[in-house]
Amino acid sequence: MSSFLPIRSKTVRTSVLNLVALLVLGCATWAQSTEFATVNPVTHTLTITIKGTLGPVLEGTDPLGGDGQSGVVTVMASESLSPVKHTINSATYSIPAGAITLTVGSKKFKSQNPSNMIVRLTNSADTLTLITSVTVSGINATITDTTFLKAGSWTTAVLKHPTLFKPTPQKVTSAVTANGPGCKLKYVVFGGTTVLGFNGTASNSSTVDPVLPDEDVDQ
Numbered sequence: 001m002s003s004f005l006p007i008r009s010k011t012v013r014t015s016v017l018n019l020v021a022l023l024v025l026g027c028a029t030w031a032q033s034t035e036f037a038t039v040n041p042v043t044h045t046l047t048i049t050i051k052g053t054l055g056p057v058l059e060g061t062d063p064l065g066g067d068g069q070s071g072v073v074t075v076m077a078s079e080s081l082s083p084v085k086h087t088i089n090s091a092t093y094s095i096p097a098g099a100i101t102l103t104v105g106s107k108k109f110k111s112q113n114p115s116n117m118i119v120r121l122t123n124s125a126d127t128l129t130l131i132t133s134v135t136v137s138g139i140n141a142t143i144t145d146t147t148f149l150k151a152g153s154w155t156t157a158v159l160k161h162p163t164l165f166k167p168t169p170q171k172v173t174s175a176v177t178a179n180g181p182g183c184k185l186k187y188v189v190f191g192g193t194t195v196l197g198f199n200g201t202a203s204n205s206s207t208v209d210p211v212l213p214d215e216d217v218d219q
Contacts (some may be wrong), residue, residue: 043080044080044206044208045206045209046076046077046204046205047074047076047205047206048077048202048204049202050183051070052071052183052201053071054185054196054197055067055069055174058175058176058196059195063190064136064187066194066196070105071198073100073130074100076100080161082160089121090119090120090121091119091158091160092117093118095117097111099115102132109134112132115131116130116132117162118130121156125148126154126165127149129144131144140189144186145185147172147183148175148182149202150170153167164204168204170202174199183198184196
């Protein structure tokens with residue numbers, strides 16, 4: 001009996017040490033998994049759509065004939081973007097070519113160059129301004145679309161990354177003057193400027209970007 005007890009105690013100690021080692025290894029593995037999830041967040045794409053009727057003509061002669069036509073402006077932006085410029089109440093984001101589409105009547109156009117998306121938060125309204133360039137019937141045109149949303153539609157988080165506004169959809173109303181508040185679409189062709197009112201609705205949605213599988217390093 002005297003020789004059996006020390007051996008048993010040693011066996012118990014060894015088992016306890018093995019159990020502790022397994023627990024430590026499990027905690028380390030869990031911590032690594034948590035860290036991996038933190039540095040690899042799921043990304044989303046924000047889509048904003050403004051649709052309605054263009055007009056009246058607030059400035060210029062409307063050589064492209066947009067007055068009275070149906071209009072749709074759509075912009076897509078990654079919610080992972082950071083502003084290229086910001087102030088205490090505004091943020092300017094650079095979005096890639098092709099991220100803005102414009103439909104006037106039966107004609108559809110897509111941005112040809114990187115564009116600017118400007119969000120501004122004020123006490124009277126939250127505004128979205130899109131500045132881009134398109135080609136209309138072989139003519140280069142600079143487009144500026146300005147949408148006035150309800151004040152408080154965005155939280156201040158939009159000044160750090162593009163985010164959803166609420167409520168959605170919401171009614172938007174046309175400006176009365178070219179430089180006054182309200183929704184409008186401005187285009188410049190041949191050095192001349194035309195400003196059209198824009199009356200309709202604004203909505204937005206967010207979708208998860210597709211996640212591609214990791215490459216197999218063994219192949």
